[in-house]
Amino acid sequence: MSSSTDRDITLIDELRALPAEAAWVEFKGNNTDPEMIGVRCSALSNAARIEGRDSAYMLWGIEDDSHAVTGTDFNPDMKKRGNQELPFWLARSLQPSIAFSFRMVEHPQGRVVLLEVPAATGAPVAFNGVPYIRIGSATPKLTDYPQRYQQLIERLQPYRWEQGMARQYVSGDEVLSLLDYSQYFRLTKQPLPDNRTGIFDKLEADRLIVRDVGERWNITNLGAILFATRLADFEAGLARKAVRVVAYAGKNRAATVTHRHDGQRGYAVGFEGLVDYLNGLLPRNEHIGTALRVVHPLFPELAIRELAANALIHQDMTVTGAGPQIELFSDRIEISNPGAPLVKPERMVDLPPRSRNEALAALMRRMGMCEEQGSGLDKVLEQVELFQLPAPLFRAEENSTQVVLYGPRGFADMTPEERVRACYFHAVLKFLSGDKMKNATLCTRLGIASKNAAQATAVINKALDAGLIRVADLDHPRAGYVPHWA
Template sequence: MTNARDTTLLNELLLQHDETFWLEFKQNNTDPAMIGKRCSALSNAARSRDTDYSYLVWGIEDETKKIVGTTFQPETKKVGGMVLPMWLAQRLKPSIAFEFKTVTYEDKRVVILEIPAASGSPVLFEETPYIRIGSATPKLTDYSERYQLLLNKLRTYQWENEPAISRVSDDDVLDFLDYASYFRYTGQRLPEGRTAILEHLNADRLIKKGNKNSWDITNLGAVLFAYQLSKFGSAIERKGVRFVAYKGKNRAATVSHRLDGQKGYAVGFEGLVSFINGLLPTNEHIGEALRESHPLFPELAIRELVANALIHQDMSIRGAGPLIELFEDRLEISNPGVPLMQADRMVDLPPRSRNEALAALMRRMKFCEEQGSGLDKVLTQAEIFQLPAPLFLAAEDSTRVILYGPRSFAEMTDEERIRSCYFHAVLKVLSGEKMKNNTLCARLGIQPQNAAQASKVINKAVSAGLIKPADPERPRAGYIPSWA
């Protein structure tokens, strides 16, 4: 069945008098290599000219724009035993969210290939980038000025402002986005009338004006306030948060709970955190006077780490989103993209985010702490509940934070003790103090008569280059991080 928005799109494309850098018409030329090169060329050309999408259209006569129809069926066309979309996806780097659309128009079959503009880097086909110049598709590397122009455009690219879905009506916007949650979380009164609602959404860049009387819902609007992420296509759907709980201490254990987020981050955040907290076993924490039961991991730490994964993920990595895994003894939170700073300096250095608009709106809605204070609070919570310091890991294309359950000093590994010592020194220097033997004893639950155990940890942290004496001439002055 033909989608009404696809028919509208075809009508708009047919109004173009000539092929442009972002549009090309074909009748039945379906050579796979040609399609792959065009995907690279049109995607790169679209970003160079600040256009969100480019298109290849089959079933249209090139010269006359007459609709003649096509026999091309991309979903069943095979290339070396592989269907064409999969074949293309494997040869285009980085992966882009192209989409074939089939439209029945005047009783004839028309196929549209919608190609998003390049985002993180130039799009390559079989390791070669191409560009569109007139009706030619040369290698981008042969045109240094155009290559530099594209690189300059990519530096200013903002994923949040790009359209997740285009050409939607006023009613579609209100059907696709949970606008009531937007007004509630931002502390604004829900205005009367559709026009006023749309004006507010537009002001916060959740939607933007499209062609004629339509709207584009931006990636920011979709990923935060979608009633259902799948309505925006696979590229947005796969940004949903996934949660898996295991009955053991590794991924070979039985899965007890699984949740694949289908709502926007803002719409589903509170429910997700409550769901996780509801699964946590309790741990007895000894306060000043009473023994109290608390969840295994403090809720504030979970909120901050989940929000951090949402905000700092690399949105240009297709097919990946935040992942939360709960084990018997730890919680692991991963997001696509390497951190923008070294792992052991995330707490003290000024924060940097790939997604500034997303980060600002999440903080404005109070889903996380003010800029720069979130990880401080995670570490402070770990100290209050005597958990080992969280472990921050940077992999090739992802960032992972591991929050461990309570352990006594005897149960901690040497690495956990040294890491906890380092971050204790970081928190102390951020509050204008110095770490000392007695403060580390309190942090690690070491009895005063066993203070020599804390001294051994401090010596190992000094040897590892993580901390140093605050004053080498005065050993009792305490210790500070090596970078302080």
């Protein structure tokens, strides 16, 4: 017997053990009327959300009063509505579309058909344009019960990839094997409990696992992507979210690949190793001080760490077949992640970050893997200015976000666009610290000698023409400059 069949039998028996039907559970004998099923799908989905359930169920082959298994000859794949198969017709009749599933289960006491209906998420689920609700054994229109309607609206939740299931119906031993739980306790600075119950309670509290039927567990996408011992032990879509690092010998992708590494572990348990691996690949400059030879990295390590963490946190997990990628060239680093950014690239520094993966972001911050919310990119720009590097490039494409961090290059070797971008970000940093950009501060930022201050003036004028900065006080032009949105 497969694990999925075993789980369905256990689920059926737990539902049968309920004292009576619930708003999210309905037992049917052999009533297979398609219209009835459509109305019930809407009602059960909406009721499940109100009741705080992730799914609702309808079962055929279960006696309503005694909950005994009586068996059924209902085959949803053979049932038709007009000339359409029932599942196809039902999928077209429900709005918004929900991922319901019919499963035919050979229970030891007879054949049962199990219909699993996900709880409503973004909007009430309607059948042929009408949303229904389950009250007792009745399924009236939702709009006839405004109090229930309001309850549902308040509890509707958008789809969260993090709370999807990476692995269902696993034993406690499998949880402890699939997830590096000891690293979870170390990184969250919690003492490791001395018993399994304590371990599972903590993992459950952070929604890394959730209870399934039959004393089994489900591992959430959040738990797997952060703490998987091996991402390859989960489904292929999750494994492809691993971080890929590629290093080239030259300045473009036609150059020889010197290093290629695909991450094997969850983001949290593998992050320090990723950062160490990157630091080991980064070029370094040697400087001779007064007495000692000092080696400095070509790129600021703190900036690399923060940008790598950002790529993990802000990616669109629903983009299939793609994950974060870090590419090292001889003169720059490109860090990309799936999904267009939720804020405009030029406003990433000053606006509060918006993440598609709030639970993942919060847990990574709690574990100290990135800066507190809203301060990470500030630190990146501060490091870039400290190292006097060209301004980073934040680039949004249709299905990806990319950050390019450039290696050292003097003012004379910067492009006009790079100079204007450095001017804008310098004005942003000054404004965020309660100050204003001036010609002298931009000279320092770009490494321009004071005798050549006219070069900084020319850059400021181009930034003004581009609409990226403005004079802080029109009555006092020498007061300095601020970003255009300030």
